[in-house]
Amino acid sequence: xxxxxxxxxxxxxxxxxxxxPAHAQSNEEAxxxxxxxxxxxxxxxxDAKQFEALISExxxxxxxxxxxxxxxxxxxxxxxxxxxxxxxTFTDQTIKVTGDKAIVRNTYNGVSELDGKTNTTKIGxxxxxxxxxxxxxxxxxxxxxx
Amino acid sequence: xxxxxxxxxxxxxVEKFYNAIRDKDAAAFEPLLTHDVxxxxxxxxxxxxxxxxxxxxxxxxxxxxxxxxxxxxxxxxxxxxxxxxMAGENERDGKPGTSNMDVMMxxxxxGGAWKLLARQAYKF
Numbered sequence: 714x715x716x717x718x719x720x721x722x723x724x725x726x727x728x729x730x731x732x733x734p735a736h737a738q739s740n741e742e743a744x745x746x747x748x749x750x751x752x753x754x755x756x757x758x759x760d761a762k763q764f765e766a767l768i769s770e771x772x773x774x775x776x777x778x779x780x781x782x783x784x785x786x787x788x789x790x791x792x793x794x795x796x797x798x799x800x801x802t803f804t805d806q807t808i809k810v811t812g813d814k815a816i817v818r819n820t821y822n823g824v825s826e827l828d829g830k831t832n833t834t835k836i837g838x839x840x841x842x843x844x845x846x847x848x849x850x851x852x853x854x855x856x857x858x859x
Numbered sequence: 860x861x862x863x864x865x866x867x868x869x870x871x872x873v874e875k876f877y878n879a880i881r882d883k884d885a886a887a888f889e890p891l892l893t894h895d896v897x898x899x900x901x902x903x904x905x906x907x908x909x910x911x912x913x914x915x916x917x918x919x920x921x922x923x924x925x926x927x928x929x930x931x932x933x934x935x936x937x938x939x940x941x942x943x944x945m946a947g948e949n950e951r952d953g954k955p956g957t958s959n960m961d962v963m964m965x966x967x968x969x970g971g972a973w974k975l976l977a978r979q980a981y982k983f
């Protein structure tokens with residue numbers, strides 16, 4: 714009986730060892746997906762408070778048009794933007810967690826309106842997130858024309 | 860390690876990386892790339908590590924010179940961002956060309972060595 718219990722225990726421990734890292738990994742992917750959704754919502758709403766929480770102090774934020782911003786420049790420019798966001802979706806999103814870094818790629822699909830004119834933006838984006846303590850923060854971003 | 864040392868080490872890693880492209884030296888990439896590297900071209904093509912190395916080895920593109928110009932590196936613990944222009948002279952299908960491409964690279968320090976985690980080029 715003891716031997717059976719021991720075997721069962723060994724089996725359980727090896728099962729847990731095999732499954733738990735994969736589980737932790739997928740949990741982190743879910744956390745990054747959640748951070749991406751929070752970033753999307755903050756971009757749509759131009760929410761400075763959310764940007765403060767989601768973006769690393771050391772971020773480098775590159776636009777497809779070549780402009781590169783640090784955190785304060787990014788927030789200032791987002792708040793100063795006079796166009797009205799009509800919709801913003803991220804499609805084709807892939808998330809790869811590797812230790813305390815996460816690589817996200819997606820397509821940014823935005824519709825905005827300025828002075829009665831509708832603008833559609835469709836660009837490819839690379840985002841690298843860094844886990845700072847328990848929180849995923851955006852560390853590097855570069856958009857590119859498709 | 861001080862920041863000055865990090866900057867020198869990263870500048871050297873970027874240089875080795877471009878030399879490996881010029882020399883089509885697959886072995887030289889091994890210590891310079893993370894397993895999970897994502898390599899994005901300005902055209903939108905995205906490669907993983909194996910795809911990137913296979914593309915570099917393709918004989919239809921030859922680099923006479925290739926280097927990172929106007930490089931700015933910023934550091935945050937074990938991570939660094941290098942922004943620069945991928946400059947150089949190449950030959951594609953026998954046609955000479957010049958590269959003048961803006962690039963963002965994210966490097967990660969693993970076991971004391973800087974390795975490329977993510978790269979995206981962009982044209983504007």
